[in-house]
Amino acid sequence: MDHEKVNILLVDDQPAKLLAYEVILKDLGENLVIASSGREALEVLLKTEIAVILVDVCMPELDGFELAAMIREHPRFQKTAMIFISAIQVSDIDRLRGYEMGAVDYVPVPVVPEVLRAKIKVFAELYRKTRELERLNHELEDRVRARTAELESSTAKLRESEQRRSMAIAAGKMGSWDWDWISGDWMWDEGQYRIFGVSPASFEVNPANVQALLHPDDVDQLRKAIAEFNKGTRAYETEFRIVRPDGEVRWCVGTAAATVDESGRVVRVSGVTVDITERKRAEERQNLLAREVDHRAKNALALAQSIVRLTRADEVKAYVNAVEGRINALARVHTILSLSSWQGAELSRLIDEELAPYSLGDQIRLAGPEVQLLPATAQTLALALHELFTNSAKYGALSTRSGRLAIDWQVENELLTLSWKESGGPLVMTPKSRGFGTRSLLASIESQLGGQAQFDWRAEGLLCRLEVPLTRKTATTAPGKFDTAGSAELQRASG
Known part of the structure; x- marks a missing residue:
């Protein structure tokens, strides 16, 4: 069925790679917009409605992370889907930084055409359905928008303020740890204790106590990580839940990297834990809202259809x-x-x-x-x-x-x-x-x-x-x- 095309912004400083992305995405039938630098991408965004941004991490002057941060600072683009492409091995810290800046996914090079097309198609369809629902609501709620213009303006300012506040306390939602693989000694920083909801004065960090704070359904994640390091894995990343002593359940993403001796034996594992509970809750609210809007739109159309028919x-x-x-x-x-x-x-x-x-x-x-x-x-x-x-x-x-x-x-x-x-x-x-x-x-x-x-x-x-x-x-x-x-x-x- 014919549908309205959406704009997909391709950002890369190398013409050959841009051409390759165009060839891969041509069959999607969408409008492909080209930008050869981060600044050019910002100019395009200010003039054009963009559904999905495909951006190279490594670019001169303004790299992908910096571009993402500037895009997210603008209230108009806070929900625009961004996919990073990286031609080099992305470190765990860089990956976390990308997600913090608003990336929804990473695509490594060499790019698998089918994978890239599938990812772009998903976000394009999500954008298209969202716009269709917005148009339907616009037809039914003209009077509402006129009456709530002042409220929307206040909400936009509040959203900007909340974004600045969230960035300011982002460091407070991150913790780091170190585990001596030989002696079994653990070291947590203040952020790690804060995430787990325990006090350094009363909580002894050891495998048994840490496991007790993990959600029962996610304990196997810890065992799997240990098994992977024993098999020679040097880095590991996973999402898991913790249950604080007060009963509150929090979502975290953890990354760990192993240090080996000259014989290749693991001697130390260090990692970072990030509390992503708010992001998880936001995703749940967004999914619920999408289902609710779809339900209300269908109900309104059904009532209108009945009126016309009867x-x-x-x-x-x-x-x-x-x-x-x-x-x-x-x-x-x-x-x-x-x-x-x-x-x-x-x-x-x-x-x-x-x-x-x-x-x-x-x-x-x-x-x-x-x-x-x-x-x-x-x-x-x-x-x-x-x-x-x-x-x-x-x-x-x-x-x-x-x-x-x-x-x-x-x-x-x-x-x-x-x-x-x-x-x-x-x-x-x-x-x-x-x-x-x-x-x-x-x-x-x-x-x-x-x-x-x-x-x-x-x-x-x-x-x-x-x-x-x-x-x-x-x-x-x-x-x-x-x-x-x-x-x-x-x-x-x-x-």
Whole structure:
């Protein structure tokens, strides 16, 4: 399927290598942007939206690490994927430095074309899907962005401040250690004790005590490292978890290097431990956010699809107006939910948003406590209120200046009861059959929320009562003079 191309920035001071990368990545069908130096790369970034940056570590004037640091300092590029290419053996410290600067991966030289294409493709697809979701949210949240512009500006400044603070305390999240392979003596620096949450005065560093602080599922990592050094391995790197004495679990990345004597026997192992818990948590939050955004977007599209599919009208103009009205109602409640980070919506706010298109003065009276609705309940109830307002404006009390509308609501035992009372409008006749809007209102309240929508077609004006559980439990109502549609009619309404 055709898709919008994204820009991939290739940064290297050697034209031959740039040409090789172009040949390898050509089959991906993306836009390849070339930069022969770090400064040229910065100029490109300021002018072009870049999805992935492929950068050589070793370049004159401005090397890959320095370029990465400058890119990460700019709030616009804090999440841009960067892959380092190194033609020399990268040391463990350099590798850690690269990750600290924001690299997402390393590719050694000689480059394996299939591996490079696969890595670039993953980040390009992630960037593309992210942009698609952003465009969808832009269409649904124009009003939200306008209202939150000041908040976004403050957030960007806070993010810059947090980045500077994180860089300042980065050294505090790193520890070093030394292990005499012959005598068994250990040496930890202050940072190592701090990472493990123990005190130098009370904690004796030895294999048994260190193993006791490792997560049970990661103990084999230590044993494997020792076995590797015994087999002749000179360097080892792994991620592992520790369990501090207070029970807190922390993620770390450890690198170790062996020192050998003239016969090749290991005599000392030294290493560095870096606390990467915050990075792990950020990755988890990012994955959760991506899934949540995808879920909400699919739900919004499903609701819009249902509105388009179920709306009926005898004329094209009437159909368009009906669909636009319902979509706008959905957009309004989406705006409210977005402002609350999808925690919920206040009932009074939903009613105010539906009243906004009308200039009704004192024709409407509202009374009721503050009620916080769950997102799914708010969406369904907003569409139901839209149908009531639309019908009243066309045929009921709100169609004349003399008409009056009273909306009251209360909550008891997690059951919301909303009363809609019209008066002073045109003479009301009990309809021979319910229109599509009324039937869809009934279907949504009863089948989706487990509530009841009841109507009394009085001559002086419609009286409607909506009963909606604030949880997913089905509400029951004592019998009265109200009538409720049967399940067969609800099936026909949604068919």
